[in-house]
Amino acid sequence: MLEIQYIRQNPEDVISRLAVKNIDATALINETLKLDEEKRRLQMALEELLARINNSSKEIGDLYKSGKKQEADKLKAETASWKTELSKLESDAKNAERNLFDKLVLLPNLPHKSVPSGKTPDQNEVVREEGAKPPLGEDCLPHWELAKKYKLIDFETGVKITGAGFPVYTGKGARLQRALINFFLDKAVTAGYTEIEPPILVNEETGYGTGQLPDKEGQMYFAGQDNLYLIPTAEVPITNIYRDSIIDEETLPIKNCGYTPCFRREAGSYGKDVRGLNRLHQFDKVEIVQIQHPDKSYIALEEMRDYVAGILRELELPFRILKLCGGDMSFASALTYDLEVFSGAQKRWLEVSSVSNFETFQANRMKLRLKKGKDKPRLAHTLNGSALALPRIVASLLENNQTAEGIRIPKALIPYTGFGLIG
């Protein structure tokens, strides 16, 4: 959530930066400012009345103590007569606050100054491209064929057990999943991240803290009986660890990582996007999360991006890094890099990681603050990135490394799989 103080002081800046996300916020901002004024006006009136009542009550107490019962009773009656005014002011003030809040939660985060404008994914900026695309023959197979051929993934049985988008991994396919998870976690821990195993069901406050709620609840599975949501990413529980807390700046940066399954309803997806492993309802992912000082968050963002690139390099996958344009960025992000691997048989780029700086957007919702000595607490910056999401890594691993003998496992992964070839 944007800070109202900032909007109040820099409405022009807010409007022009939201324009980069292709949002004309002029009307919304004007309305927000009006509601903010209204809220403060009512708050002042209410607090003034409360102060009068407090004073009066104190006086009544003193009068009783000194035995002046008559005067006390008189003042009591007078004070009681303010009650109708009080309840009206209370409900008005509450409504005004509610109205303001309802507007504020609709506003997406402001994009960083360097974010390119643009409406669609093809206007994202290619930061760089690395690795050679595999020289596959005409007879190369897409990963879903390979998965079937080598009995690695059973999509049909997944449909039987649960539904589309819930594959069953078998044999070396399952082993490959486990290998990748361990590989990613080991990498992250070596890079200084603390491993976390969080809950994968979260409550409403948690969903709100990272920005999934109230807007995108249709994207999450919901366990209605207990009012809990299945997490769409480990970012949600791992960042919310610090909800409602004030962290000593000395302890920064906080770097956490965690493996979790992720659940996404993906309502509205169709066609080649959902073929095979391209888009699933349940998938595995290792996530990295940082809590950073505002002055250092953009350095950290680049480090995280380069860290993820390093893993892709070790996996010998051709990849490219994109800086997302305003129109392709998520609601909460100020700057996002996507990392995509090239999937040789499908001949398309697949997003395997998204690394974002949320600046104070999540921290403001979560009341996650930093404190240095006696200074006033200030909001922290939060960042996260996938490192990495498994399905599309597996897709490109299978497709790019197919040979006549079988599927070659990259060297770095062999200690984890225990085999170098799927034949």
Add this chain to the structure above:
RNA sequence: GGAGAGAUGGCAGAGCGGUUGAAUGCACCUGAUUCGAAAUCAGGAGUACCUUCACGGGUAUCAGGGGUUCGAAUCCCUUUCUCUCCGCCA
């Protein structure tokens, strides 16, 4: 799931419905003493919002929400959570 007990500041722990934002202890910060330190003494110290050029002032906050009252940490209702006992169970 059933029965009971409880939730107070960073922690521990008081708190007859009326100067209780809250005693006390520990921890913490500042100053005095000291060559320095320990000990001792004096003082300070939560968070959020509103207001003020500023000094300052106001409101809220004793798990969350609602109620009674001129006035609630204190009384009532409710939700959540914790603990103890029973049941069930990886």
